[in-house]
Amino acid sequence: MPIRLIATDIDGTLLDSENRLPPVNVQVLQQAVAGGVHIALVTARKVNTTRRIAALLDLPCALIAHNGARIWDWAGHELRHLTVALELAQAIAGFADVHDIPLMTTVDEVNYYGPGYPLKLEGQSRDDQRVPTNIAAVMGAPTRIIVVGARGIELLAEAWGQAADSLVIHRYYSREGAMYSAVLTHARANKADALNELCGKTGIAASEVLALGDAEADAPMLRWAGIGVAMGNAMAEARAAADWVAPDHDAGGFAAAVERFVLR
Numbered sequence: 496m497p498i499r500l501i502a503t504d505i506d507g508t509l510l511d512s513e514n515r516l517p518p519v520n521v522q523v524l525q526q527a528v529a530g531g532v533h534i535a536l537v538t539a540r541k542v543n544t545t546r547r548i549a550a551l552l553d554l555p556c557a558l559i560a561h562n563g564a565r566i567w568d569w570a571g572h573e574l575r576h577l578t579v580a581l582e583l584a585q586a587i588a589g590f591a592d593v594h595d596i597p598l599m600t601t602v603d604e605v606n607y608y609g610p611g612y613p614l615k616l617e618g619q620s621r622d623d624q625r626v627p628t629n630i631a632a633v634m635g636a637p638t639r640i641i642v643v644g645a646r647g648i649e650l651l652a653e654a655w656g657q658a659a660d661s662l663v664i665h666r667y668y669s670r671e672g673a674m675y676s677a678v679l680t681h682a683r684a685n686k687a688d689a690l691n692e693l694c695g696k697t698g699i700a701a702s703e704v705l706a707l708g709d710a711e712a713d714a715p716m717l718r719w720a721g722i723g724v725a726m727g728n729a730m731a732e733a734r735a736a737a738d739w740v741a742p743d744h745d746a747g748g749f750a751a752a753v754e755r756f757v758l759r
Contacts, residue, residue: 496721498757499703501527502559502690503749505538505548507709508726511745516551523753528554532757533569535559535693537686539665539678539712541638542604543622561601561639562665562712563689564680574696575689577681578636583661587640587679588629590654596647600632601639607632613643640679648677655679665712668730678712687715705756707741707749708733724752 501524503509511517524534535557538545542560549556558567566574579587584600588609591598597611605622608614609629626632642648648666655662663685665678686708694701706713706720709729714736717723725737726748734740739755741748 496700496702498532498705498722500533500535500694500699500705501753501757502535502537502686502704502706502716502720504686504708504710504713505536505540505545507728507744508707508713509536509548509744509749512728516548517747517750519747519750520753521552523750523758524552524554527753527757530758533557533697533699535690537563537690537706537708537713537716539667539710541601541606557693559686559689559693562678562680562684563686564638564684566689566693568693568697574692576638577684578638579640579679579681580661581633581636583655583658584633584637584640585630587651587655588633590651591629591642591647594647594650596629596650597643598629598632598647599641599643600629600637601641602632602635602637604638607634638680639684641676642679643676645674648674651677651679658682665710667710667712685715686713687719690716690719705752707752709744722756724756 537559539562545558545560555569557569564577598609599612600607607626663682667676668674702721704720705722706716707724709726711730711732714732717736723737725733725740727743741752
């Protein structure tokens with residue numbers, strides 16, 4: 496089947512290791528769109544930073560943010576917003592306070608940084624605020640909860656890792672293989688489920704999707720898509736799920752994949 500949708504992760508895939516958007520990636524996407532192919536940005540990022548990348552591309556993009564918790568179609572209509580249940584989020588925050596686990600909690604697109612979260616904030620802004628405790632951040636049902644540090648991740652995974660019906664934990668690793676952060680979201684907030692919903696509402700089959708990524712969280716969508724491509728810098732889980740491993744994201748891997756599976 497010809498590819499009708501390019502679904503791409505952003506960090507470590509579309510962007511290089513300096514978080515820059517290579518001009519060649521823009522060029523191949525422009526050619527794909529000119530040929531009738533759709534684009535979806537599928538990322539762990541929150542909404543406003545995802546929109547910034549879409550603005551840099553200056554192309555029509557569907558947006559899947561927070562690892563699939565929120566979806567917008569190409570007309571800008573929000574299709575879903577999944578949140579962690581309030582009672583569960585409060586229990587996680589309380590547990591984190593007791594065990595000194597640094598969390599960042601996102602409620603209505605505002606990031607609330609708990610004690611010890613490693614981010615320097617100069618004052619307070621509307622979208623980024625410090626809070627004295629993690630429980631103080633749970634002002635409503637959060638879209639995501641981010642934990643940093645292997646110790647905190649392991650403690651939370653031990654306490655709630657089996658709650659497959661209510662929560663999913665997306666782990667992120669450094670290039671050296673060290674686990675450095677994890678994102679906790681609603682159980683259905685994964686990239687494959689989100690793409691399936693987006694495509695189901697727009698008449699695009701999974702076999703018509705090229706998915707590109709580099710992280711453990713990308714593996715389900717790489718398996719789901721007709722063609723799954725992992726970057727050369729990808730984690731082992733993404734590589735194992737992919738149909739093809741492209742060159743590194745710093746070596747033109749994204750453009751090589753689009754040229755190979757779409758433009759040719």
